[in-house]
Amino acid sequence: MGGRLASAALAICLLAGNAQAVFAGDTVYVNCDVLRCRSSAEIKDGNIVKNVYYGDKLERVESKGEWTVVMVNGKKCYVSSQYLSASNPKGTPAPAAASGNSGTASTGGTQISVSSDWKYADFSKIKSGSAVLYKTASSARKNKTVCVNAGHGTSGGGSVKTQCHPDGTPKVTGGTTGAGATEAAAVSSGMTFNDGTAEANVTLALARILKEKLLSEGYDVLMIRESEDVQLDNIARTVLANNKADCHIALHWDSTANDKGAFYMSVPNVDSYRAMEPVASHWEQHNRLGEALVQGLKGAGVKIFSGGSMEMDLTQTSYSTVPSIDIELGDKASDHSAGTLNTLANGLTAGVNAFFGN
Ligand SMILES: [Zn+2]
Known part of the structure; x- marks a missing residue:
């Protein structure tokens, strides 16, 4: 050997x-x-x-x-x-202005797999991958875990179907999968920006920046995806957030091509949908998180689409038991340079702070 x-x-x-x-x-x-x-x-x-x-x-x-x-x-x-x-790439950060304390922004992460005991885990078809939980090293710990979900990036996810709603009822709005469907792609492949960049690469780039900012702010961060591929479908991602995080933020860009601005996918105002569990017990929290994030983005100078939201029946929302939102940071025509991603991450971090009342 x-x-x-x-x-x-x-x-x-x-x-x-x-x-x-x-x-x-x-x-x-x-x-x-x-x-x-x-x-x-x-x-x-x-x-x-x-x-x-x-x-x-x-x-x-x-x-x-x-x-x-x-x-x-x-x-x-x-x-x-x-x-x-040879040296720690994280370096030695400058002392935090508010507290005067120093320390690395995070410690090494812990891999978290989907437990078959978790509610709704059985509905997931792709769950062999794992998320990574990072603990903040900031002295100003918030004792809150934010699930950062870089949208898409599950190879083979487009050819597997999962049930849209836990009770088997059909979707009440259109979207990647049309209204009336009871099953949808476990994870779709995402769109391609006008410049040829895959959405999945951009959601990942933003997730990495957001992770560092949240850790610096004192949040723990559950990273769903940290490379091109993670074998976790939308239900697995949601169940991980439900069990290991205090809120769930899925990062996306929309498939339109007119640079219309950022918005969140709000819970459809359809009685039957809002009456279905776990939506019934959580939809107001989902919308409140979405609203906080959009306000944070607005404060950072990000262009906002229309009223800042669009009703959408999503698999994520249909299985979420913690405040959970799909946020669309722009579309195919939007700039996604490093500077823009940094601004978006600042806005989202401000939104998370507002949501948790910090
Ligand atoms: Zn997307």
């Missing part, structure tokens, strides 16, 4: 043309969102021992070109050398 692993690593090292350098147990840090620790020096299914995350500290045993041997849970694992750095 050991010999086979060593020769595999050596082969890659030779191919890369790098001289082998040996380190004696120094410390390195993860410099990408998710880094896979493998039992062998090759990228393949089935050799992933553990995922480690941005800023995580690792003990380096040996560096072999493209691959570095690190200790994970007392075992030697291989990680890609390019995603390691």
